[in-house]
Amino acid sequence: MLAFAPRQKKVPDSINPYETDEPMYRIVSSIFLAENIKKLEIEAPRIAKKRKAGQFIMLRVTSHGERVPLTIAGSDPEKGTITLIVQGMGKSTRELNALEAGNSIADVVGPLGTPSHIENFGTAVSIGGGVGTAIAYPTAVALKEAGNHVITINGARSKELVILEKEMNEVSDEAYITTDDGSYGFHGFVTQKLQELIDSGRKIDYVLAIGPIPMMKAIAEVTRPYGIKTVVSLNPIMVDGTGMCGGCRVTVKDEIKFACVDGPEFDAHEVDFTNLADRNRIYLSEEKESAEGTSHRCHLHMDK
Amino acid sequence: MDAQHITNKERLAIPRQPMPAQDPEVRNKNFREVNLGYTPELARQEALRCIQCKDPICIQGCPVNIKIDEFIKLVAEGDFLGAARKVKEDNVLPAVCGRVCPQEDQCEKACVIGKKHAPVAIGNLERFVADWEREHGEPDLPAIKAATGKKVAVIGSGPAGLSCANDLIRQGHRVVVFEALHELGGVLMYGVPEFRLPKEIVKTEIEGLKKMGVEFQTDVVVGRSVTIDELIEEEGFDAVFIGVGAGLPWFMGIPGENLVGVLAANEFLTRVNLMKAYDFPAGSDTPVFDCRGKNVAVFGGGNTAMDAVRTAKRLGAEHAYIVYRRSEAEMPARVEEIHHAKEEGIEFLLLMNPLEFLGNDRHWLTGVKCIKMELGEPDESGRRRPVPVEGSEFILPLDMAVISIGNGSNPLIKQTTPDIEVSKRDTIIVDINTMATSKENVYAGGDIVTGGATVILAMGAGRTAAKAIHDKLMGTAVNHNEW
Numbered sequence: 084m085l086a087f088a089p090r091q092k093k094v095p096d097s098i099n100p101y102e103t104d105e106p107m108y109r110i111v112s113s114i115f116l117a118e119n120i121k122k123l124e125i126e127a128p129r130i131a132k133k134r135k136a137g138q139f140i141m142l143r144v145t146s147h148g149e150r151v152p153l154t155i156a157g158s159d160p161e162k163g164t165i166t167l168i169v170q171g172m173g174k175s176t177r178e179l180n181a182l183e184a185g186n187s188i189a190d191v192v193g194p195l196g197t198p199s200h201i202e203n204f205g206t207a208v209s210i211g212g213g214v215g216t217a218i219a220y221p222t223a224v225a226l227k228e229a230g231n232h233v234i235t236i237n238g239a240r241s242k243e244l245v246i247l248e249k250e251m252n253e254v255s256d257e258a259y260i261t262t263d264d265g266s267y268g269f270h271g272f273v274t275q276k277l278q279e280l281i282d283s284g285r286k287i288d289y290v291l292a293i294g295p296i297p298m299m300k301a302i303a304e305v306t307r308p309y310g311i312k313t314v315v316s317l318n319p320i321m322v323d324g325t326g327m328c329g330g331c332r333v334t335v336k337d338e339i340k341f342a343c344v345d346g347p348e349f350d351a352h353e354v355d356f357t358n359l360a361d362r363n364r365i366y367l368s369e370e371k372e373s374a375e376g377t378s379h380r381c382h383l384h385m386d387k
Numbered sequence: 388m389d390a391q392h393i394t395n396k397e398r399l400a401i402p403r404q405p406m407p408a409q410d411p412e413v414r415n416k417n418f419r420e421v422n423l424g425y426t427p428e429l430a431r432q433e434a435l436r437c438i439q440c441k442d443p444i445c446i447q448g449c450p451v452n453i454k455i456d457e458f459i460k461l462v463a464e465g466d467f468l469g470a471a472r473k474v475k476e477d478n479v480l481p482a483v484c485g486r487v488c489p490q491e492d493q494c495e496k497a498c499v500i501g502k503k504h505a506p507v508a509i510g511n512l513e514r515f516v517a518d519w520e521r522e523h524g525e526p527d528l529p530a531i532k533a534a535t536g537k538k539v540a541v542i543g544s545g546p547a548g549l550s551c552a553n554d555l556i557r558q559g560h561r562v563v564v565f566e567a568l569h570e571l572g573g574v575l576m577y578g579v580p581e582f583r584l585p586k587e588i589v590k591t592e593i594e595g596l597k598k599m600g601v602e603f604q605t606d607v608v609v610g611r612s613v614t615i616d617e618l619i620e621e622e623g624f625d626a627v628f629i630g631v632g633a634g635l636p637w638f639m640g641i642p643g644e645n646l647v648g649v650l651a652a653n654e655f656l657t658r659v660n661l662m663k664a665y666d667f668p669a670g671s672d673t674p675v676f677d678c679r680g681k682n683v684a685v686f687g688g689g690n691t692a693m694d695a696v697r698t699a700k701r702l703g704a705e706h707a708y709i710v711y712r713r714s715e716a717e718m719p720a721r722v723e724e725i726h727h728a729k730e731e732g733i734e735f736l737l738l739m740n741p742l743e744f745l746g747n748d749r750h751w752l753t754g755v756k757c758i759k760m761e762l763g764e765p766d767e768s769g770r771r772r773p774v775p776v777e778g779s780e781f782i783l784p785l786d787m788a789v790i791s792i793g794n795g796s797n798p799l800i801k802q803t804t805p806d807i808e809v810s811k812r813d814t815i816i817v818d819i820n821t822m823a824t825s826k827e828n829v830y831a832g833g834d835i836v837t838g839g840a841t842v843i844l845a846m847g848a849g850r851t852a853a854k855a856i857h858d859k860l861m862g863t864a865v866n867h868n869e870w
Contacts, residue, residue, distance in 0.1 A: 129612045143569060149662070149672040150569075174672055190569040192606040322657050322673075325567050325608055326797045327577075329636040329651035339638060339645065344798065358645050361750040365647050369667065369674030 107187035108142075111164050116246045117239075119171045120214055121180040122156075127191045128163030130155070136225040137199030137316065137348050140165065141324040143190040144178045151175045152321045154218040154347070155194060165191075168217030168246070174373045195324045196347050199225060204289035204312070207231040208280070209255075210273050210302060212238045212294020216247050218316055219293040220254070227254050231289070235259065236276045238294070242267035274301045287311050292351060296360045303351035313351035317342050320363060334358045395438050403505035404433040411730035415700050418581045418665055421727055422486070425515040427467070434462035437507045440499055445509060448497030450847030451550070453477045455494060455509055462512055471520035472527060474513055479553035479596070480546065480575075480846065482521060482588045485514025487579060487690075488843045489721045521591055528599055532559035537860045540565060540624040542609045542800075545573020547630030547833030547845035547852075549593065552601045554853035560860065562600075563624075565607040570661060573632055575842070577661040578653070580694050582701070583724075586660075610799035615807075615829060626828045626856045629807075629815060630849060633794035633834035639686065643744030644790070648676065648752030652685065652695045652791035659698050676787050679703035684755065684783065686710050686741060687791030688718035689839075693728050695789045700731055707733050708783070712740040712760050717770045738762070738773060742780065744788060754784045794839050807831075814838055821855035822848055830856055 111124040130140060139154045157166040171177040179188065199222045207226045211219035216237045227233045235255040239245045240263045252258045260268030261276050269276050273294070281287060290313040292302040299315040306313045322328040324343045331342040334355035340346065407423040408414070414421050425433065443456040453474055461470035474481045490496075490510035498506035520527075537560045541548045544566040552562045570576045572589045597603065607613060609631075618624045636651035638644050655675065658664040662673035683699040685692045688711040700707040709728070711718060714737050718725060729735070738760040745754045759779035762771035796813035808816045808825035815824055815831040822830045832848025834840055857863075 129607065133612060145672075147663070147671050190606050192567065192569070192608060192612070194611055195608065322654055322662065323568060323577075325611075325634070326799070327634040327636070328654035328657050329638070330654040332638075332645065334645050341635075355645075358750065361647050362645065365676070366674045369677070373668045373672055373674065 107189070108191040109187045110182055110184055111162070112184050113182060113186075116168065117244045119180070120217075120244070120246055121169050121171070122217075123167045123169060123179070123182070124159075124164045125167065125188070125191060126163055127165050127193075130191065130193045131158040131163050131165050132160045134158050134165065134194035135198035136201065136221040138194035138196045139324070139347060140167070140191050140193030140195060141321070142167075142179070142188060142192075144175055144182075144188050146189050148178070148189060149175045150190075150322060150324065151179075152195075152318070152324055152343075154316065155221065156217045157221055168214060170214040173370050192324070195343060197345065199291075199314075199348055201225045201229050203230040205231065206234065206285065206287050207289040207291065208234045208236065208277065208287055210236045210238075210277065210290065210292040210294070211251075212273055212292075212298040213240070213244065214246070215292075215294030215298070215316075216251070219291060220247055220250060222291055222293075223251065223254050226289075226291070232256050234280070234287075236261060236273045238262070238273035238276075238298070239267075240264065272301070273298065274305050277302065277305050281305070281309060281311075290314070290351075291316075296356055296363070299351060299354075300356040303354070303356070307352055314348050315351040315354060316347045317349060317354065317359060318347070318363075319359060320365065333362075393435060398436055398438050399500065399504060401432060401436045403436065403508055404429045404511070406508070406511050408727075411727075411732070414582065415697070415731035418701055420585050421582050422514075424518055425511055427465075427519075430462055430467070430512060430515040431465060433508050433512055434459045436500065437463070438500065444497045444499065445494040445507075448494040449477075450493065450843045451477050451850055453481075453494075453513070458516065459507065459509070459512060462516060467516055467519040468524050468527075470512075471516040471524065474516055475520075475529070478513075478846070479550050480592050480842075481513050482517035482592060483546070483575060483584060484843055484846070485510050485512075485517055486584050486588075487575075487841075488513075489841060491722055493843070521588070528595075529557055531557055531599060534561070535559040535861065537561065537625045538563070538623060539856060539860075540618045540622075540627045541630065542615075542627065543567075543573055543630040543632060543833070543835075544571040544593070544603065545575065545630060545632050545833065545845065546842040547632075547835075547849040548573070548628065549596060549849070550846035551628045551630060551832065551849035551853045551856075553596060553599070554850055555856060556596070556599050556601050558853075558857045560857070561602075563602045563604060565609050565613075566603065566605045567608040567631075568661065569605050571603055571605065573630075577657045578691065578694070580656065580660055580698055581665075582697070583694065608799070610803040615800070615804045615826075619828065625860055626830065628822075628849070628852050628856065629800060629824070629829065629831035629835055630833045630845065631797060631800065631835050632845075633814075633839045634797040635795040636790065637793050637795055638790055639741065639792060641741060641743055643746060643752075646744050646746040646750055646752045648786060649744055649788045649790065650676070652687070652691045652789050653794070655695055655789050656691070656698065659702070665702065675702065677702075678787065680705050681786035682706045682708075682784055683787045683789065684708040684710050684736075684785050685789040685791050687793075688713065688720060689791065689793070690720045690724055692789075692791035693720045693724040693733075695791050696733050697728055697731060699787070699789070700733060704787075708736050709733060710736045710739050710741060710755075710757065710783075712738065712773045713770060714738055714762060736783070740773065740775065745782065752785055752788055754782050755788060756780060756782050794834070796835055796838075800835075804829075812838065820851070822852035823855060828859065 209223040336353040458473040495506040663671040664675035685696040760773035766772040830852040833845030
């Protein structure tokens with residue numbers, strides 16, 4: 084774990100919502116679901132009350148931290164908490180995953196983005212790849228509530244990395260797990276399982292796919308020949324998350340869209356995934372530098 | 388010379404006092420403030436240039452009608468604190484406005500002396516007194532009237548919201564300001580760079596509002612976290628002021644705009660200013676495009692374009708270009724910013740229009756194809772329309788391109804409060820006398836009404852709205868003398 088001192092601040096029992104402009108967001112619970120994947124419940128009453136499936140928040144762990152977009156996995160409006168499922172990837176998510184119940188983080192803002200479009204499509208397949216399963220989960224719940232026959236396919240590299248199996252079973256009419264190494268469930272990729280379902284003659288009306296870009300791109304190609312409506316949730320680089328920076332623009336049907344306000348969900352058959360993957364690589368070397376703490380730049384003489 | 392015994396002829400003989408500044412070759416490598424500010428001697432000397440007109444038309448040139456003649460007289464007399472308080476009667480952010488207002492188009496344009504000589508440096512003097520008060524003064528809080536029991540929500544903590552909050556709190560209303568970002572100040576924090584407006588100054592001015600009792604809540608995106616209807620119906624606000632700015636960057640719509648390395652000025656500046664990416668990775672976790680030794684072009688001719696290109700230069704760009712399709716005369720940026728940019732080694736490619744961004748096989752930007760332009764007949768804006776020169780295409784090699792051609796309106800409020808009427812451009816439609824929107828007890832001002840404009844115009848709109856809100860809430864006629 085990184086050497087990291089979380090900010091500690093007493094949170095009064097009764098919080099006057101207008102009392103301070105330096106809000107601290109307390110972590111109520113923090114448990115590992117799998118190696119490097121953590122489930123965090125965080126106090127954020129306004130967001131807990133308003134959020135809908137498919138929406139996200141931006142958070143900052145510390146006062147010098149990045150703004151990180153994370154999809155909301157669930158909420159408890161009574162308790163005033165939201166649930167995030169976080170894979171430790173870069174510096175910020177690793178810092179976040181190092182925190183325990185009782186710690187606080189600097190900022191949580193949301194809910195952002197346009198909620199998932201939910202209706203009774205008929206048979207809906209929800210596909211999650213890796214930690215994408217956590218993002219697909221709330222939409223799967225909403226699809227079920229809308230009366231769909233819900234099939235879930237959740238993929239992981241191996242058995243140890245499978246998350247939310249119980250939750251997905253509860254919300255699914257049919258639940259499948261795939262692992263790349265065959266250590267659990269179907270041996271293969273989520274695309275293969277989906278193809279198998281299509282080949283078996285099942286009528287599929289709607290597919291939601293959330294996971295790594297190559298997975299979402301591959302799913303789009305599986306469903307395209309059959310004209311199955313397919314939706315993906317995109318994860319471009321963002322700064323503010325409210326429409327201001329334009330960093331998260333994606334090419335959809337040859338038009339520029341802002342994932343933070345127009346998305347994050349888009350028609351998979353219209354998304355330019357290559358452009359998204361390219362644009363997400365812009366800060367690769369900086370991210371590495373930041374995570375490893377190896378740099379000695381400091382060329383700007385901010386000797387204030 | 389003393390302020391009491393000086394003839395107008397003697398006043399007019401004093402030259403306009405230049406603003407001391409960091410050496411260009413030093414400052415284009417750091418983020419410290421460019422202008423160093425007047426010394427007391429320079430300030431008094433400059434103030435003596437004011438002939439104290441009987442009818443000071445400079446005041447009409449100021450969107451918030453600062454009592455310019457009175458404060459300058461106090462400067463000339465050496466009462467700098469008194470001068471600062473006089474300015475603050477009408478302007479809640481004098482240290483900010485003294486730095487970022489386009490004075491040459493406002494107060495200084497109206498200055499009578501300016502007809503034959505250089506106008507009085509009103510902006511430099513405003514900045515001086517505000518800085519003097521901050522550095523030497525006892526915190527002097529204006530009188531706050533007895534509590535009215537009324538509660539007003541201000542959405543956005545930029546210039547419009549802050550000036551509206553200031554006027555309302557003085558009238559005894561409870562004021563809660565909601566900010567979407569994690570820092571207060573809006574464009575003053577994310578947009579205007581440290582070298583033009585140090586963030587500590589913005590924070591100090593906001594601190595003053597907190598001391599007066601204005602409550603602030605960050606991390607609240609009105610429209611998403613809470614709607615305007617919920618603020619009124621569930622949280623009991625009697626009125627709402629919308630000052631959310633123009634937040635949605637425009638792109639040019641030319642091929643290659645989505646290549647890696649093409650950014651909106653908002654993104655580039657937000658990374659550097661708000662997220663402090665100039666201090667990456669030591670003091671900030673947010674990276675910015677590594678400009679060191681690179682070719683960077685900023686497309687546009689406004690203040691934001693100047694801010695972006697000068698930021699790129701400070702981040703180590705080998706070549707930092709402004710690419711603008713008209714000539715320098717048509718540039719909307721402040722004259723001082725253009726002048727400073729040139730001093731710092733910014734290369735101006737004027738009368739050039741980009742046609743297409745070019746990339747490599749990894750889809751990273753490698754250059755831009757431009758065409759030369761010439762000025763034709765005036766267009767609807769009164770500026771001469773640029774016309775392409777046939778066959779003049781050329782390629783400018785680039786590593787980063789920053790688009791700075793303006794901002795549209797964020798659609799969030801429109802989407803979530805359909806009973807607020809908006810224009811075709813998605814700006815909010817208001818009655819310009821009261822800033823009232825089509826929705827009962829909801830007012831709006833600043834860039835969300837006008838489209839991208841200036842700090843001081845937004846502040847003027849905030850004041851107008853505050854007057855109208857007070858009047859509406861108290862059921863009284865507006866008494867302008869009280870404000």
